[in-house]
Amino acid sequence: xxxxxxxxMKIPRQQMPEQDPATRAGNFLEVNCGLAAEAxxxxxxxxxxxxxxxxxxxxxxxxxxxxxxxxxxxxxxNKAADILYAANVLPAITGRVCPQxxxxxxxxxxxxxSSAAAIGYLERYVADWARANRPDQCVxxxxxxxxxxxxGAGPAGLTxxxxxxxxxxxxxxxxxxxxxxxxxxxxIPEFRLPKVIVEQxxxxxxxxxxxxxxxxxxxxxxxxxxxxxxxxxxxxxIANGAGLPIFQGIPGENLKGVYSANEYLTRxxxxxxxxxxxxxxxxxxxxxVVVVGGGNTAMxxxxxxxxLGADPATLVYRRSRAEMPARAEEVKHAEExxxxxxxLVNPIEVLGTDDGWVRAVRCQRMQxxxxxxxxxxxxxxxxxxxxxIPCQVFxxxxxxxxxxxxxxxxxxxxxxKWGYIEVDANGMTSMPGVFAxxxxxxGAATVILAMGDGKAAAANIDRYLKNGKS
Numbered sequence: 001x002x003x004x005x006x007x008x009m010k011i012p013r014q015q016m017p018e019q020d021p022a023t024r025a026g027n028f029l030e031v032n033c034g035l036a037a038e039a040x041x042x043x044x045x046x047x048x049x050x051x052x053x054x055x056x057x058x059x060x061x062x063x064x065x066x067x068x069x070x071x072x073x074x075x076x077x078n079k080a081a082d083i084l085y086a087a088n089v090l091p092a093i094t095g096r097v098c099p100q101x102x103x104x105x106x107x108x109x110x111x112x113x114s115s116a117a118a119i120g121y122l123e124r125y126v127a128d129w130a131r132a133n134r135p136d137q138c139v140x141x142x143x144x145x146x147x148x149x150x151x152g153a154g155p156a157g158l159t160x161x162x163x164x165x166x167x168x169x170x171x172x173x174x175x176x177x178x179x180x181x182x183x184x185x186x187x188i189p190e191f192r193l194p195k196v197i198v199e200q201x202x203x204x205x206x207x208x209x210x211x212x213x214x215x216x217x218x219x220x221x222x223x224x225x226x227x228x229x230x231x232x233x234x235x236x237x238i239a240n241g242a243g244l245p246i247f248q249g250i251p252g253e254n255l256k257g258v259y260s261a262n263e264y265l266t267r268x269x270x271x272x273x274x275x276x277x278x279x280x281x282x283x284x285x286x287x288x289v290v291v292v293g294g295g296n297t298a299m300x301x302x303x304x305x306x307x308l309g310a311d312p313a314t315l316v317y318r319r320s321r322a323e324m325p326a327r328a329e330e331v332k333h334a335e336e337x338x339x340x341x342x343x344l345v346n347p348i349e350v351l352g353t354d355d356g357w358v359r360a361v362r363c364q365r366m367q368x369x370x371x372x373x374x375x376x377x378x379x380x381x382x383x384x385x386x387x388x389i390p391c392q393v394f395x396x397x398x399x400x401x402x403x404x405x406x407x408x409x410x411x412x413x414x415x416x417k418w419g420y421i422e423v424d425a426n427g428m429t430s431m432p433g434v435f436a437x438x439x440x441x442x443g444a445a446t447v448i449l450a451m452g453d454g455k456a457a458a459a460n461i462d463r464y465l466k467n468g469k470s
Contacts, residue, residue: 005048013115014043021336025306028190028274031333032096032124040125044073047117050109055119058107060452061094061159063087065104065119072122081130084123089162089205090155090451092131092197095124097188098448099327131200138207141168146465149174149233151218151406154182155447156438157239158205159454160461165208167462172233174216179270182241184447186270187262189300191307192330195269219406224413224434235433235461238421239454242439244403247396248292252350257284257358261293261301261397268304283308286392290314290361292347293397294324299331301395302339313339314389318346318366318379344368346379348386350394360388400444418443426460427453435461 017033018024024031035043047069055065064083071080084091100106100120108116146169150157153175161171179185181198206212218224218240227233245260247253264283272279289310291302294317306313315334317324320343324331335341342363349362365385368377402419414422414430420443421436423429429436437453439445 003045008046008048009110009114011042011046013046013118014039014121016118016121018333021333021338024191025337028307030194031191034128035121035125040072040122041075043118043122044069046110047073048109054107054109055104055117058104059087060103060448061088061455063104063123068126069117069119069122072126077126077129078134080126081134084126085130088123088451089159090201091123092127092201093155093184093193094448094451095120095122095127096193096197097184098123099446101328103448131197136204136207138204140207140209141166143170144168144465146170146234147172147232148461148465149227149231149236151224151236151238152176152182152240152438152440153180153202153212153214154239154241154438154450155184156241156450156454156457157182157237158202159451160237160239160437160458161210161454162205162208163455163458164461165205165210167458169462169465170209170211172211172213174218174222175212175214176217176240177270178214180212180214183243186266187297187300188447189265189269189304190274191303192300217405219409224406224410224431228433234465235435237454237457237461238406238429238434238436238440239438239450239457240403240406240440241450242400242402242420242444244401245396246399246401248347248398250347250349252352252358253396255350255352255358255394256356257286257391257393258350259284259393259395261291261297261395262400264301264395265297265304268308274304274308284393285309287311288314288389288391289393289395290316290347290389290391291395291397292316293399294319294326295397295399296326296330298397299326299334301397303330303334303337305393305395306334306337306339310393311338314342314391315339316342316345316347316361316363316389318344319376320344320368323368323376342389344379346381347394351388358392358394360390361394362386362388400439402440402443426463427457428460428464433464435464 053066068080068083105116150173245262267273267283271281273283289305302315344366351360366379369380372378427435437457438450
């Protein structure tokens with residue numbers, strides 16, 4: 001089909017099929033069901049094929065979006081997959097969790113008059129087709145003789161490892177947990193990102209030659225210095241994330257039934273607590289759960305609580321809906337599933353029973369004042385507006401910071417005032433041959449931004465290995 005731009009503009013954006021809200025609120029199966037072939041082809045025809053393509057500038061890993069979308073429209077999914085995998089080693093993952101509406105799709109020229117091309121839907125469609133229909137085409141290149149250690153098997157580490165392996169370098173990824181994937185495996189729920197997809201993408205990296213060693217805590221098992229000396233690596237990429245939870249510091253946080261979002265989601269996602277007692281790790285289930293926060297992690301927590309039987313599962317956020325950093329789709333899905341939203345509300349105390357269990361959260365209503373450093377209007381408490389929300393579980397999802405376990409063991413690493421690793425323009429730390437990227441450098445951010453850091457680091461590490469400098 002060869003259409004003129006005016007004809008393409010008339011095609012409506014295709015809708016992603018979803019599980020029924022009432023059904024999915026009680027299970028952990030994936031919410032989004034993927035586009036059918038006909039819908040994907042029609043959506044691909046909506047692309048205006050503009051050059052230069054602004055959407056590419058919005059992609060942190062630099063996918064040639066018009067080319068892969070055009071291949072979908074032509075019905076050549078092998079070509080589309082080749083284009084996609086050339087730039088992105090984890091497309092089945094990013095097609096599900098990447099905030100395309102704020103990145104590539106935000107740059108789409110169609111947004112001037114209508115809705116953007118559904119780039120994320122098409123990325124998922126092609127990646128899922130490739131997983132199901134074409135043989136594994138991972139062929140390791142000739143070895144360069146250089147060895148690189150990657151610290152952390154999250155999105156930044158896996159991306160860096162895959163890109164370096166494609167260049168012929170021997171890569172070993174050291175992961176502290178017992179499964180690779182980082183936040184992809186412990187943080188993002190099954191209903192948004194099925195773990196079998198993470199496992200399949202990781203397996204492709206292994207077939208490319210990447211070695212993944214789990215249950216190794218860098219900073220304890222080995223230090224960075226030991227990786228470079230005793231273990232004989234030529235370069236190191238630190239991508240251990242920023243997984244230390246932040247608490248509000250309010251009274252009652254030591255009560256039984258208070259979780260950080262990190263612990264709550266890790267218990268459910270990595271340890272299978274939603275299938276207890278078939279899986280050994282438990283998690284507290286209760287009829288009333290309150291989650292504080294406004295990002296994707298808060299949304300994941302409250303939607304998980306809903307699936308574990310909470311009614312109500314309540315989200316409290318100190319700003320208004322307009323200021324929420326969570327993806328619009330996640331907020332919409334949460335509301336459809338029966339999650340209760342309390343905006344302009346901030347917890348000030350966790351209240352307990354005589355035997356030390358959570359019984360309620362005392363909150364205060366807020367109003368928006370002048371913008372703060374983030375550019376968002378600052379929430380200010382309204383005197384005399386305190387009230388209680390009954391609950392037996394209280395989950396804090398207000399952010400994370402760097403874990404000092406690795407950096408304390410490596411005093412030569414220069415850190416900024418927040419404890420994150422400082423790097424130069426090429427991603428190298430204050431230690432020659434040691435690079436860093438992802439959340440340990442930029443602070444808690446999105447999966448795709450971490451992947452962009454990993455890809456850029458791989459190119460700089462390759463240059464360093466060849467030339468002795470980045």
